[in-house]
Amino acid sequence: xxxxxxxxxxxLRQHGPTALAFAGVLxxxxxxLYNFKERWDDLIPPLLILPMGFxxxxxxxxxxxxxxxxxxxxHAHLLLALPVxxxxxxxxxxxxxxxxxxxxxxxxxxxxxxxxxxxxxxHFSSPYLSDSVGNAFIRATLWTAFxxxxxxxxxxxxxxxxxxxxxxxxxxxSRLLPLSRGRxxxxxxxxxxxxxxxxxxxxxxxxxxxxxxxxxxxxxxxxEGRSADALxxxxxxxxxxxxxxxGLLLLTAALYAAGSWLLEREVEL
Amino acid sequence: xxxxxxxxxxxxxxxxxxxxxxxxxxxSAKPVLEFHDVxxxxxxxxxxxxxxxxxxxxxxxxxxxxxxSGKSTLIKLAAGMLRPNRGRVRVLGLEPGRRTxxxxxxxxxxxxxxxxMTVAETLDFVRRFYGDWQPERERLLMEELGLPERQxxxxxxxxxxxxxxxxxxxxxxxxxxxxxxxxxxxxxPSRSRITRAILAAYRAGEQxxxxxxxxxxxxxSLFDRVLVLDRxxxxxxxxxxxxxxxxxxxxxxxxxxxxxx
Numbered sequence: 400x401x402x403x404x405x406x407x408x409x410x411l412r413q414h415g416p417t418a419l420a421f422a423g424v425l426x427x428x429x430x431x432l433y434n435f436k437e438r439w440d441d442l443i444p445p446l447l448i449l450p451m452g453f454x455x456x457x458x459x460x461x462x463x464x465x466x467x468x469x470x471x472x473x474h475a476h477l478l479l480a481l482p483v484x485x486x487x488x489x490x491x492x493x494x495x496x497x498x499x500x501x502x503x504x505x506x507x508x509x510x511x512x513x514x515x516x517x518x519x520x521x522h523f524s525s526p527y528l529s530d531s532v533g534n535a536f537i538r539a540t541l542w543t544a545f546x547x548x549x550x551x552x553x554x555x556x557x558x559x560x561x562x563x564x565x566x567x568x569x570x571x572x573s574r575l576l577p578l579s580r581g582r583x584x585x586x587x588x589x590x591x592x593x594x595x596x597x598x599x600x601x602x603x604x605x606x607x608x609x610x611x612x613x614x615x616x617x618x619x620x621x622x623e624g625r626s627a628d629a630l631x632x633x634x635x636x637x638x639x640x641x642x643x644x645x646g647l648l649l650l651t652a653a654l655y656a657a658g659s660w661l662l663e664r665e666v667e668l
Numbered sequence: 669x670x671x672x673x674x675x676x677x678x679x680x681x682x683x684x685x686x687x688x689x690x691x692x693x694x695x696s697a698k699p700v701l702e703f704h705d706v707x708x709x710x711x712x713x714x715x716x717x718x719x720x721x722x723x724x725x726x727x728x729x730x731x732x733x734x735x736x737s738g739k740s741t742l743i744k745l746a747a748g749m750l751r752p753n754r755g756r757v758r759v760l761g762l763e764p765g766r767r768t769x770x771x772x773x774x775x776x777x778x779x780x781x782x783x784x785m786t787v788a789e790t791l792d793f794v795r796r797f798y799g800d801w802q803p804e805r806e807r808l809l810m811e812e813l814g815l816p817e818r819q820x821x822x823x824x825x826x827x828x829x830x831x832x833x834x835x836x837x838x839x840x841x842x843x844x845x846x847x848x849x850x851x852x853x854x855x856x857p858s859r860s861r862i863t864r865a866i867l868a869a870y871r872a873g874e875q876x877x878x879x880x881x882x883x884x885x886x887x888x889s890l891f892d893r894v895l896v897l898d899r900x901x902x903x904x905x906x907x908x909x910x911x912x913x914x915x916x917x918x919x920x921x922x923x924x925x926x927x928x929x
Contacts, residue, residue, distance in 0.1 A: 401796055402796060402797050404796075405793055405796040405797065408793075409782075409793055412784070412785075412789075413782070413784070472780075472782070472783075473776075473778045473779060473780045474780055474781075474782060475780075476749070476776040476778055476780035477780045477781065477782075477794075479748075479749060480747060480748075480749070480769055480772075480774045480776075481769065481797045482766050482767070482769040482770035482797060482798070483766070483797065484766065577710070577711040579711070663765065663766060664751075664765070665751075667744075667749065667750045667751065668744065668749045668750070
């Protein structure tokens with residue numbers, strides 16, 4: 400674990416400054432929106448969500464760059480000479496990227512809350528509800544949103560892990576071919592092929608594992624009825640079939656094992 | 669039934685079906701590095717063509733040859749960075765891999781350090797992976813080579829970075845030390861300092877050192893044995909003193925003769 404911790408720390412040091420700089424940009428963007436929220440009223444929600452829409456693309460780019468930089472900077476000579484399993488290198492990179500995305504998501508969530516939700520909640524009033532019922536309604540809404548986020552996070556992590564594994568293996572596989580030019584195109588082609596195989600593989604495994612129980616992915620809440628001093632809410636849990644999720648989990652583990660094997664046994668410098 | 673392997677006659681007494689174990693070979697008697705008919709091809713190039721040799725423990729071997737003769741390829745094969753197309757490479761009897769990497773110190777030809785780390789951070793990062801790290805040897809080498817601990821690697825001169833890479837390779841009690849062109853592109857005063865550091869850190873009799881270099885004049889006093897490669901083949905392999913004695917001159921002169929320069 401000492402070796403893994405050292406790799407993790409190295410990745411944190413390597414990617415930390417960029418991640419903090421971008422988090423700073425996001426915070427600055429939220430401050431701008433906060434100050435113009437009266438003037439840009441209807442534009443605020445899309446403008447708040449806009450940077451979050453780029454996060455998946457950013458993640459893919461950073462995943463590719465984190466590998467490419469090791470080769471272009473010749474650091475691969477240092478990393479591949481270390482007596483560690485290949486998955487130490489893969490997982491340490493992925494965990495730090497995950498932290499980076501988590502940081503952006505936390506900044507976004509904070510910005511959305513402060514810019515678009517906080518004031519509305521503070522001044523919430525309804526002609527149909529008493530203050531105490533209104534406050535209870537707000538608490539229930541926030542709890543539902545929080546629970547949905549908690550349920551979605553593991554699924555999000557799984558999808559990012561799969562995406563990172565695909566990028567990692569396609570990059571390494573492209574290094575196995577004796578090419579002097581066009582390696583990037585080959586890497587993209589392998590990436591597309593692997594992505595398709597993962598998608599179809601998870602679907603097929605989902606069919607084979609259809610006997611598994613459904614798993615929750617989100618929390619829903621509906622108002623069923625109200626009176627001046629009472630509100631009847633229905634909570635429901637949105638579920639999906641576990642088969643494809645477990646299938647994707649198994650395929651992702653296989654992908655990381657393949658990446659580890661390529662790093663240790665096949666990739667040459 | 670208790671097996672008593674290694675006791676003469678026991679296997680016969682147990683009958684033909686009794687398990688026979690090989691007598692244990694002392695670790696120090698095992699060859700440290702073996703190449704058996706090793707071939708390595710790159711697209712359009714045969715980098716190594718049937719290279720065979722065995723290195724025992726405790727020798728300093730000079731790996732000499734012109735550019736493109738296969739020196740770096742040979743070292744990378746021993747370090748586990750490349751795999752042969754044909755033939756067999758063994759380090760301490762094992763196929764190069766994770767287990768051998770723990771016992772091999774490898775200094776590549778390229779500058780592979782992180783520019784954003786300081787010298788101290790680089791040492792701290794690398795030492796965590798190796799159980800054979802020698803803090804005392806690291807301290808002595810740092811003193812000998814005059815490296816500033818707090819400076820960022822990116823701010824060091826080429827010569828200083830070469831010294832740092834050398835500290836990383838020589839601070840370990842590795843069984844096999846592979847140095848690929850440690851003096852390449854280094855100014856003459858630094859070269860002699862680095863050569864002195866190699867001599868100071870090397871543990872005679874315990875470690876095997878394979879040093880690839882073009883700077884034969886500066887380093888030939890270190891060598892116990894010389895391996896000369898030419899276009900992927902071993903063209904000379906012999907004891908350094910005998911070669912000097914036979915030729916009656918320096919290894920540099922002998923090399924020029926062998927390679928026809």
